[in-house]
Each structure stands twice: as structure tokens, then as C-alpha cells.
Amino acid sequence: MVAGMRPHLLPASHPLAQLRSILFGLLGDRVQAYFEAVGDTTRAVVYGLLLAALAQGLLAGLGYWIVGVRAPVFWGAATAVVALIPFGAPAIWGSIGAWLLLKGQISAGVGLLLWGALAVSWVDSRRRIRVTYVSPSANASQIRAKGEQLKVDETDGT
Numbered sequence: 001m002v003a004g005m006r007p008h009l010l011p012a013s014h015p016l017a018q019l020r021s022i023l024f025g026l027l028g029d030r031v032q033a034y035f036e037a038v039g040d041t042t043r044a045v046v047y048g049l050l051l052a053a054l055a056q057g058l059l060a061g062l063g064y065w066i067v068g069v070r071a072p073v074f075w076g077a078a079t080a081v082v083a084l085i086p087f088g089a090p091a092i093w094g095s096i097g098a099w100l101l102l103k104g105q106i107s108a109g110v111g112l113l114l115w116g117a118l119a120v121s122w123v124d125s126r127r128r129i130r131v132t133y134v135s136p137s138a139n140a141s142q143i144r145a146k147g148e149q150l151k152v153d154e155t156d157g158t
Contacts, residue, residue: 053083055123063115067108
């Protein structure tokens with residue numbers, strides 16, 4: 001299914017239904033496997049982004065609490081939300097670290113900057129979601145015979 005949608009339930013005039021009929025004419029029975037692969041891959045990417053952002057927010061919130069930033073839960077939640085945007089999390093923990101340095105809290109500022117660079121950013125740069133799937137040239141019976149082909153797992157980024 002395309003990101004949770006069921007194209008076979010759409011009215012014939014809907015663009016997705018028209019796309020499905022065109023693809024069915026070109027690919028035959030394999031089209032359903034393609035729709036399922038697209039939907040499963042999209043879900044895996046979205047879940048991976050959300051989990052990575054949540055982990056970044058939790059680690060950043062822990063760092064904020066350790067160095068004594070006011071409202072560490074708020075800032076951790078803000079970091080998690082902004083982490084959905086590329087380079088969003090470093091903008092939050094980097095700004096707070098710089099603010100601590102400007103206030104004269106050198107050890108807290110340096111500690112938070114190091115924590116952010118080494119721990120919080122590690123989640124984004126080293127933990128990737130890997131989606132493995134059957135080759136598009138495989139037919140539907142091969143996909144079913146092999147069982148569940150779309151798997152989400154973590155790699156060490158290497």
C-alpha cells in the first residue's frame with residue numbers, strides 16, 4: 001500500500017487509481033508488490049526518522065539536565081522536534097552550549113558541546129536505518145515464497 005492508502009478502493013478518476021491501472025497494464029500482477037514495497041519503505045524511513053529524533057531529544061535532555069540548564073525536559077523535547085530537520089538538533093544544543101560559555105559557565109558549556117557532538121550527533125550520524133528488499137525484477141510469487149522481505153534494522157553506519 002502506498003503509505004497506508006489503498007489504491008484499489010479509490011474512485012477510478014483519482015490520480016492514484018489511474019496510476020495503478022497504468023502500472024498494472026505495464027507490470028501485470030507485480031504492481032501490487034511494488035505498491036507494498038513503496039509503502040513499507042516509506043514507513044521504515046518515517047519510523048527511522050522519528051526514532052532517531054526521539055533518541056536525540058532524550059540524549060540532549062539528559063545533557064541539559066547534567067549541566068544544569070533550566071527546563072531540560074522542554075529543551076529535550078524541542079531538540080527532538082527540531083531534530084527532524086537536518087542539522088536541527090545541533091542548532092539547539094550548540095546554541096545552549098554557546099550561551100553557557102557566554103555566561104561564563106565554561107565547564108558546562110564545553111561539556112554540553114562535547115556531549116552534543118559526541119553523544120547526541122552520534123545517533124544521527126552513526127545509527128542508520130537500513131531497508132533491505134527484493135529486487136524490483138523479482139515477481140510476486142518469488143516475493144511471497146521468500147517471506148517477509150522488507151526488514152528494518154540498525155547498522156553501525158559502516
